[in-house]
Amino acid sequence: MKNQLIDQSLPGEAIKLGQLHPLRLVQNELVDVFRSMSFAVYEGNERETEDYCFEFLNIPKTHPARDLQDTFYLDTNRPDGLKEVMRTHTSNMQVRLMQKLTPPLRVVVPGRVFRNEAIDASHEHTFYQMEGFVVDKDISIANLTYMLKLAMSKLLNSDIKVRLRPGYFPYVEPGFEADCSCVACAGKGCAVCKHTGWVEMLGCGMIHPKVFAAAGYKPGQYTGFAFGMGIDRLAMMKYGIKDIRYFMNNDLRFLSQF
Amino acid sequence: MKLSYNWLKEFVDLPADPKQVAELITAHVAEVETIHDQAAAFEHIVVGEVLEAKRHPNADKLNIGQFNVGEALPRQIVFGGKAILEPGQKLPIALTGAVLPNGLTIVERKLRGEVSQGMCCLNSELGILDGADKVNFFSESVAPGTLLSEALGFTDTIIEIDNKTLTHRADLFSHVGFARELSVILKTPLKLPALTQPDPNSDISYKVKVAAVKDCKRYLGIVLDNINVKSSPDWLKQKLQAVGVRSINNVVDITNYVMCEYGQPLHAFDYNKISGTVSVRFAKQSETLTGLDGKNYELNDSILVIADSKIPLALAGIMGGADSAITDQTTTVALESATFNPTTIRLGAQQLSIRTDASTRHEKNLPTVLAELGFLRAIQLLIELADAKIVSNIVDEDNDLSTTEPINLDLNYVHKLIGVTLPETEIKNTLTALGCTVTKDWLVTSPAHRTDLIIPEELIEEIARIYGYSNIEPQPLVAQLVPQVIESTYELGQSLIERAARAGGVEVCNYSFNKTGHTKLLNPINPELPYLRESLIPNLLECIKRNLNTGARDFTLVEYGHVYLESGEEIHLALSCVGNSAQIYRKTKGFAELLNLPSDTIQLDQIKKWFVATLEVNLSALATLLPATKPITPISELPGIELDISVDFPEATPWSDIKPVILQAGEPLIKKLTVFDIFKTALGIRMYLHGGNRTLTMDEAENLRHTVIAKLTNKFHAIHRK
Numbered sequence: 001m002k003n004q005l006i007d008q009s010l011p012g013e014a015i016k017l018g019q020l021h022p023l024r025l026v027q028n029e030l031v032d033v034f035r036s037m038s039f040a041v042y043e044g045n046e047r048e049t050e051d052y053c054f055e056f057l058n059i060p061k062t063h064p065a066r067d068l069q070d071t072f073y074l075d076t077n078r079p080d081g082l083k084e085v086m087r088t089h090t091s092n093m094q095v096r097l098m099q100k101l102t103p104p105l106r107v108v109v110p111g112r113v114f115r116n117e118a119i120d121a122s123h124e125h126t127f128y129q130m131e132g133f134v135v136d137k138d139i140s141i142a143n144l145t146y147m148l149k150l151a152m153s154k155l156l157n158s159d160i161k162v163r164l165r166p167g168y169f170p171y172v173e174p175g176f177e178a179d180c181s182c183v184a185c186a187g188k189g190c191a192v193c194k195h196t197g198w199v200e201m202l203g204c205g206m207i208h209p210k211v212f213a214a215a216g217y218k219p220g221q222y223t224g225f226a227f228g229m230g231i232d233r234l235a236m237m238k239y240g241i242k243d244i245r246y247f248m249n250n251d252l253r254f255l256s257q258f
Numbered sequence: 259m260k261l262s263y264n265w266l267k268e269f270v271d272l273p274a275d276p277k278q279v280a281e282l283i284t285a286h287v288a289e290v291e292t293i294h295d296q297a298a299a300f301e302h303i304v305v306g307e308v309l310e311a312k313r314h315p316n317a318d319k320l321n322i323g324q325f326n327v328g329e330a331l332p333r334q335i336v337f338g339g340k341a342i343l344e345p346g347q348k349l350p351i352a353l354t355g356a357v358l359p360n361g362l363t364i365v366e367r368k369l370r371g372e373v374s375q376g377m378c379c380l381n382s383e384l385g386i387l388d389g390a391d392k393v394n395f396f397s398e399s400v401a402p403g404t405l406l407s408e409a410l411g412f413t414d415t416i417i418e419i420d421n422k423t424l425t426h427r428a429d430l431f432s433h434v435g436f437a438r439e440l441s442v443i444l445k446t447p448l449k450l451p452a453l454t455q456p457d458p459n460s461d462i463s464y465k466v467k468v469a470a471v472k473d474c475k476r477y478l479g480i481v482l483d484n485i486n487v488k489s490s491p492d493w494l495k496q497k498l499q500a501v502g503v504r505s506i507n508n509v510v511d512i513t514n515y516v517m518c519e520y521g522q523p524l525h526a527f528d529y530n531k532i533s534g535t536v537s538v539r540f541a542k543q544s545e546t547l548t549g550l551d552g553k554n555y556e557l558n559d560s561i562l563v564i565a566d567s568k569i570p571l572a573l574a575g576i577m578g579g580a581d582s583a584i585t586d587q588t589t590t591v592a593l594e595s596a597t598f599n600p601t602t603i604r605l606g607a608q609q610l611s612i613r614t615d616a617s618t619r620h621e622k623n624l625p626t627v628l629a630e631l632g633f634l635r636a637i638q639l640l641i642e643l644a645d646a647k648i649v650s651n652i653v654d655e656d657n658d659l660s661t662t663e664p665i666n667l668d669l670n671y672v673h674k675l676i677g678v679t680l681p682e683t684e685i686k687n688t689l690t691a692l693g694c695t696v697t698k699d700w701l702v703t704s705p706a707h708r709t710d711l712i713i714p715e716e717l718i719e720e721i722a723r724i725y726g727y728s729n730i731e732p733q734p735l736v737a738q739l740v741p742q743v744i745e746s747t748y749e750l751g752q753s754l755i756e757r758a759a760r761a762g763g764v765e766v767c768n769y770s771f772n773k774t775g776h777t778k779l780l781n782p783i784n785p786e787l788p789y790l791r792e793s794l795i796p797n798l799l800e801c802i803k804r805n806l807n808t809g810a811r812d813f814t815l816v817e818y819g820h821v822y823l824e825s826g827e828e829i830h831l832a833l834s835c836v837g838n839s840a841q842i843y844r845k846t847k848g849f850a851e852l853l854n855l856p857s858d859t860i861q862l863d864q865i866k867k868w869f870v871a872t873l874e875v876n877l878s879a880l881a882t883l884l885p886a887t888k889p890i891t892p893i894s895e896l897p898g899i900e901l902d903i904s905v906d907f908p909e910a911t912p913w914s915d916i917k918p919v920i921l922q923a924g925e926p927l928i929k930k931l932t933v934f935d936i937f938k939t940a941l942g943i944r945m946y947l948h949g950g951n952r953t954l955t956m957d958e959a960e961n962l963r964h965t966v967i968a969k970l971t972n973k974f975h976a977i978h979r980k
Contacts, residue, residue, distance in 0.1 A: 018759035018814065021767055028752075040742035041749075045827050046770070046820045047777075047790070062601040067608075073780040074790070086770070086779075086790075104737050112770070112820065116781055125783050126769055136737060141722060142677025146732035164727035165284055166719075168425045174719030176727065177289065177423075206675060209715060223675055250766035250801050252810045 022258050023128050023247055026235040027110045030130050033154045034108045037147070039132065040101075043111045044093040047074070049082040056095040056214035057171035072116050072125075086114035090131035091171060091228060094207075098215030103222050104136040110231065121243045128231035133207065135224035141174070144204060144225040152180050152201060161187065163198065172205025172226055199237075202229035259424070259618075260501040261436055263415040265519075269437035271446045276415035279440065286723050287439045288430065289420040296414050296500070297407035299359070303379065304328060305409050306335075306351035307402040311343045316370040327351055327376070328403015336374035343378070348396040350379045350386075350406050359385040386410060411492075414500045421618065428622035429707045432521030442691040442724055453634040456480070456648055464592070464650035467537040468657065473562050473599040474538045474574070475658045476626040478633040481529050481650035482640055483590045485509060491643065503615070509584045509591060512639045514615075522595055522624065522632025523616035525564075525572055529590035531582040534567025536592065538574060545570055548580040549612070561606045562598060575603040575620035576612055591646070595633035597626045597658070626658040627706035660709075664701040667714050675715070676722045678730050688724045689717065746881040747829045751818045754831055754853050754877075761852055763816035763833060768797035776824050790822035794832035795861065795872055802836055803865050812837050814849070818877075828879075831855075834872040836865075841936070846871035855880075898929070898948035899959045903967060904979040906940040911974055913941075920945070923969040924962050927954065940979065 020028075031041055053059075054066055064070065065088065074084040093109040101107075109131040117123050134147070141164070149162040160181045167177035180201045182193035189195040204227035212222060232244055239258070241247075246254050263276040272279050280290045306325040309332050314320035319339045324332040335351065337343070353376045356364040360383070366375050377383075382391045384406070400409050407413060419436075429435045434450060441448040458480075466479045490498075490511040498505050503514050513524040527536075541547075541557035547570045548554050555573065557563065563570035572578045575598040584591065603620040607613060640646035673679045689696050693705030694717075704711035711717060722730070755765055771782065773796065775789030782788040791797060794817050802815060816833045833853075835845040843862055850857035855875050863870045907916075913933065920943070921928060927947045935942030945966070947959055970976040 016762050018761060018763040018816070019765060020755065020759050021765040023767065024755070024765060035742070035744075038737075038739060038742055041744045043745055043748045043829075047822050047827050064604065068781045072782075075778040075780045106737065106742065112767075114770070116783060118783070134735065138674055139735075140675055140677030140733065141727070142730050142733035143735050145727075145730060146734050149732060163285075164730075165289065166287060166423065166723050166727075167289075168423055168427075173713070173715040174722055206715065209713065220671070248767065248769060250768065250805070250815075251808065252764060252805050252813060253808065255764050255766070 039106045039108045048087040048092045053092045058210040090129045108132040124244045131228045133226035139223045173208045175205035259419045261417045262500040265433045270441040288423040291418045291420045294416040296412040300407040302353045302356035303406040305404045308343045308347045326402040333375040335376045336369040337378040352377045426710045428624045431619045458651045459648045462650040466653045468655045469539040473602045475597040476629045477596040477655040479653035482646040483649040484647040486645040516636045520632045522628040525594045527582045527592040528588045529592040532566045549577045576617045595629045597629045625707045625709045664703045667700040750881045758816040763814045829877045832874040842869045843871040901945045906977045923966045
């Protein structure tokens with residue numbers, strides 16, 4: 001080649017690829033793991049009536065989560081008298097999908113959720129979650145641990161351990177917090193896991209009989225488990241992002257780094 | 259909530275390592291947030307005795323001393339001039355390895371030629387007691403070498419629990435509650451204080467009128483006289499300090515102590531400040547109360563108060579009032595131990611912006627039995643520590659109508675839900691240890707302090723968590739393999755976004771709230787954005803503006819998101835190309851063509867000198883009419899001809915007018931027609947000709963070029979540029 005015809009030391013021509021949002025990258029990883037385990041994917045609706053968001057999930061009117069300072073309410077007058085909210089969790093799809101589909105069910109619901117709270121480096125009023133649930137004749141806590149271990153090992157690309165601890169969510173009974181053994185230190189204890197060897201990953205539990213009742217399932221007909229996790233938090237962990245506000249601010253100087 | 263390890267140990271035998279206790283709590287009961295070892299801050303700091311002290315030979319302001327720190331040989335320590343030390347005095351000495359609160363690490367070193375093997379510490383240097391620049395001398399009985407933490411009584415470990423994980427466990431906001439859990443987990447007995455019914459007295463006929471029956475399930479009251487208000491004994495002060503409660507006087511301290519011990523908030527009124535009958539009622543509009551915090555609260559009819567016949571005395575379940583507070587002059591006390599409606603207390607505290615240890619507990623739906631236990635314990639301690647004498651009858655307004663129905667527990671269901679077959683005796687033992695009664699037919703009645711145990715699943719949780727979740731062997735999910743649905747809009751959106759990103763689009767996600775619209779939020783976070791978005795474009799344009807302001811140029815953004823129309827929620831995709839001329843429109847149109855999206859709604863906006871062309875499509879509609887797979891066109895073996903012409907139009911002419919004229923002139927040979935260059939009103943037009951099943955000749959192509967140019971000249975007065 002006639003190299004002398006060009007200045008080879010000039011920088012290359014800028015070729016721009018586009019970029020998926022970091023929240024979608026993490027969401028895709030999660031969805032891919034569960035699709036590979038034969039889960040269906042539904043995104044569902046973000047504007048929701050209070051029954052699907054709260055009542056059907058055993059969250060009564062007096063529950064603090066339903067206060068105006070926690071939930072965005074809509075100024076609407078429905079003929080059925082139901083108040084409308086911006087969904088506070090993707091769990092709103094539990095009863096909707098149970099009503100629509102017949103078990104056995106294996107579903108994940110990734111999507112946008114809303115909480116009426118002031119924004120700072122670790123709080124957003126708009127963020128992303130992924131809900132998942134399994135309903136069948138004989139689903140047990142033992143099944144839940146098995147599936148979580150499998151899914152989290154695949155997600156974190158490492159053979160991790162999962163432990164359940166008591167946790168409280170009104171729509172599951174029993175309810176758990178699930179921890180994964182810390183990938184950074186292999187469970188030995190480090191700054192990432194605050195020297196406990198465990199990192200909190202998600203909330204989960206066995207679906208509450210009141211939820212099945214709301215879906216119109218006969219008592220005792222099915223058992224199931226549900227789990228839910230924050231996509232923003234996972235993305236922050238994965239990419240070392242210290243400020244949650246970066247996600248909705250969409251600064252190209254941030255987005256172009258993925 | 260803070261738990262003291264030493265306090266817990268009074269009620270149940272615990273492992274020697276508090277960390278182990280914390281791990282048991284995390285695994286079986288609730289989340290431990292932190293473990294704080296009081297002594298850790300005072301490692302390598304001991305009590306030392308002065309054996310000899312003299313002036314430093316080489317420094318005016320320094321002294322040298324020999325100190326017995328409990329070792330075989332005394333240590334030489336150089337110390338400053340702030341204190342004159344005498345032989346026999348005992349004081350805190352920091353040895354090698356100690357780290358003082360200011361970060362100073364103690365090492366052996368030479369000071370002006372003299373070896374110093376430690377440091378004499380002032381209270382200020384250790385952050386202890388009054389924190390003053392003075393030495394704390396210990397009594398003779400303290401042996402040299404005693405750890406400072408021991409000498410000062412800082413031997414406790416504080417286990418802090420995340421309150422949120424106790425939301426459903428009102429019985430656990432106390433040391434007794436956690437001790438009970440630990441006794442069940444460790445299978446060791448629970449040792450609680452023996453409580454006895456006090457003997458009532460008829461000197462004072464005490465009455466409490468509960469007007470707000472639904473909001474006060476139980477009220478226990480009594481009047482105690484001969485009260486000696488004084489400072490609390492050290493053991494009580496130490497325990498309160500350990501769990502972060504300030505000591506005030508013995509009477510107030512006892513109520514706080516019982517709250518931390520049994521979980522029942524109590525209040526002591528100065529009986530002589532009460533006029534007439536005490537009642538529990540809602541406040542009247544415009545009533546006010548000065549709280550124990552000194553703040554004046556304006557009340558209304560949703561705030562529950564304890565009042566006398568004239569004024570409110572206390573914010574029920576939240577805080578006492580200043581007027582009836584216990585003072586040094588108090589001689590007679592009216593004790594209150596009550597159960598209030600959790601929601602009323604929560605909303606009341608929220609309205610008044612107060613959060614107290616009492617309101618935190620009342621919000622959780624306290625069992626009424628705790629009101630009685632706390633009451634008895636407080637009376638016992640008031641008699642013991644404040645010389646109290648009972649001078650009234652005992653008031654017990656019990657409006658708790660709830661009954662405990664036995665729960666029918668099906669053991670097959672227990673095994674099925676947990677996924678482990680547990681021995682029947684183990685199940686029974688666990689439930690019994692937790693306070694349940696279990697019949698041989700497995701009818702289980704929960705104890706009075708467990709208002710949260712109502713359905714079988716709640717009992718199963720008890721059985722499983724005490725057994726230990728980590729002991730449950732994971733079991734694979736066995737299920738029918740059926741194809742699973744992916745919601746069509748999700749899948750379409752996913753593929754469009756991915757293709758747009760491959761072609762240079764950067765994905766963004768903007769807020770769902772907007773300046774204008776039809777559906778309004780009742781409680782918007784930003785009053786300027788009170789509506790739900792009906793289009794992705796306004797917030798996308800704002801996002802573009804922000805990025806232009808920070809120096810971004812020539813970019814493409816793409817967004818997938820929900821919009822909320824009056825007709826219903828839709829999922830939209832928007833794509834914006836940003837550039838320095840209106841021609842950017844064509845880039846957006848190019849994206850539309852690439853992604854197979856309709857391009858007729860592209861909107862052109864201008865932000866300062868920049869142009870933005872935006873396309874928005876409704877994926878919810880599009881997903882239902884996905885195009886059928888297009889059959890491919892076979893590749894022709896015969897060559898085609900590419901013809902370029904350059905044409906100048908005297909006035910701006912839309913391509914939509916030009917295109918049919920060319921196509922008509924060139925039929926049927928033109929297979930593809932594009933514009934490859936635009937300069938002012940001139941267009942570079944590229945035509946691809948093909949003869950189908952025969953090869954085209956150059957003559958045919960040239961003829962076609964002439965025909966097209968002639969038509970354009972004729973129709974538009976266009977000029978052909980060679």
